[in-house]
Amino acid sequence: MPDKKSKRKLLLQGNEACAMGAIDAGCRFFGGYPITPSTEIAELLSEELPKVGGKFIQMEDELGSICACIGASIAGSKSLTATSGPGFSLMQEGIGYGCLTETPVVIVNVMRGGPSTGLPTCTAQGDMQQSRFGTHGDHEIIVLSASNVKECYDNTIKAFNFAEKYRTPVILLLDEVVAHMRQNVELPARSELVIINRKKPEVHPDWYVPYDRDLQVPVLADFGEGYRYNVTGLIHDDLGYPTNDTSEIEALTSRIMRKIEDSTDDICTAELIDCENPDVIVIAFGSVVLSAREAIRKVHLKNTRQNQRITKLKKLWPFKKDWRPARIGLVKLETIWPFPDKILDQLIESCRNTCKKIIVAEMSFGQVFREIERINRGRLPLDGYFQVNGELAYPEAIFKKITGVLS
Amino acid sequence: MNKGRTPDHVVFKYLRKNKKFPHIFCQGCGHGIVLGALIRAIDKLKLNIDNLVMVSGIGCSSRAPVYVDFNTLHTLHGRALPFATGIKLANPDLKVIVITGDGDASAIGGNHFIHSCRRNIEITCIVLNNNIYGMTGGQYSPTTPVGGSSATAPFGNIERPFDICDLAVGAGASFVARGTAYHVTGLIGLIEQALQKPGFSVVEAVSQCYTAYGRRNKFKSPSDMLRWQKENSIDVRAWDKLPPEKRAGKIKTGILADHEYTEYTREYQKIIERAAGGDHEKE
Ligand SMILES: Cc1ncc(C[n+]2csc(CCOP(=O)(O)OP(=O)(O)O)c2C)c(N)n1
Ligand code: SF4
16 A cells, blocks of 8 residues: 555546545445445445444445434544445435435445436436435535546545535435546545545533534534534424424525535536637536547547648638638536536626537436526527437437537 | 422433423323333433433434433434444444334334344344334334224224334344333333343333324223233243233233344454454554
């Protein structure tokens, strides 16, 4: 094992990078139930966690897993669970509990084909909306994604940091391709990492108000630290006791929304590649970013050939109209929820007079598309490439969509 | 209220000072008696309350933790045990008690219950069995007797009931005992022993729900239900000598299993020591 100060060059799978990110983020508890295509995370952590004094447990189902993780987190351990489709559906009640009790926990959902048992070994992105709206009741939640192996590592750490900072469950939404793909990566030295740990109360236990409504994010003690308080999944007052008082209900329900809504500038990121005055914008997340990049590369290749032909032609016939290669912008979504409204709104506004079309490419029947439609408010023409057949979105198909706009 | 009891009575010592009373239990409910027995057992053992965690699911019984001044976690219907498992494994120094109802433990949480027995992690699980879903208004539970009337069995229950203790014994719990709200001193003793057991311990406390069960099933009052507990309980030592026909419809009480099985968190600690002996950097 390299020491804390050295960088690590490794050939890793997405799931392995995720497990390593968890350990480096300070995760010391994993509770899970085996399910393809997420199982490698559990397998690796069953070996790695005890080496650093952490705990691994294989629970009897996924709802039990998320509950064990929340319990462990309340007892002071940064906790992780990893699952896929059917397991993610089973976890929903626990995820809601984590939101209302404001317990940090990270859930990796490696998306596979659904609904139901669906396509266990095939890729998909059909849980994008479920990750936000899967559990009942109004709540906010943070959902991140990754489009390559390095991002699996980085965003696992980011997920833990957000979970601790905002005291909330955070979901890392991977897909089968990203989770199983292998790439050479250089992981940063552990000493270079920015790791956020939860705030601890400083007041005397007698004066402790666990869910103080004056604080947007409560400062909750770990069980066993001398601050004896009540945690409940019922709507509760400042002291954590169940309440039916309308003003107390409103205070809590709106605070758990606001603590995330008011921090979107801190939470939301999206990478804008070649997005100055684009003729076409492609929007994608996860492994579809790989397909989109390949499609765009092909468009550029075609452009270069076209350019060479036109330069030659111009020598013979100088009156030929000027031609410039098309500019294709790519938006790689990183934060999935809260959806990066502001970033996309500004982008659309900046190119509303020049851009010909936005193409949303995804492996679902338009779950991202509907968010883009909402933000776009009719400003730019929209098109979607929706591929739901178990395979990684075909670059050729995205290429055709782009060239269709340009011709 | 509390006639003849001064606030320095042992139970008051452990109740939350800042909690908005009254509690939710109906008059005559057995759950308060069982909670009182648990508190007295905790007091006898002089457990450190900063270190004490009480976890519950959902139901009338599961409201108990809200009132006591420990680290308390009121969770999801049927899921108290996995939450408790996470807590105990993350910090084995904590003393973890689970409070659950018959529906909570043996219907929706049945799978967690048997696996907790099998896994044998040091948690004391107190099942408050009132043979009915009290909180939702009296629907039949997996422990409602055959023929019992409930809101969802208006023609009489036709499902055979679970014996929660047999279930726990069969699934491998280290310590299994049954007491009743009527025999409260005996119950305190059983809980005390369960709390000292280094393994998964189950105490089934037969409790009475007059509101949702008794009224529908020919009991005249909560005290009538307590009298029924008194007259129908048979200590395990006497039970073994009875012919089967005399056991029907009776409650077998006392310690029903007491074993020394390897405990999960201690076994896991060995794994940590083994793994840390490898080449991995220690932190
Ligand atoms: C997932 C889920 N399903 C159903 C309920 C509704 N519910 C609340 S309490 C309860 C029954 C509780 O019965 P029991 O565990 O026997 O406890 P008691 O109220 O009798 O003490 C039910 C069905 C719920 N809260 N959550
Ligand atoms: S409904 Fe039954 S179990 Fe619930 S508080 Fe009333 S008497 Fe007790």
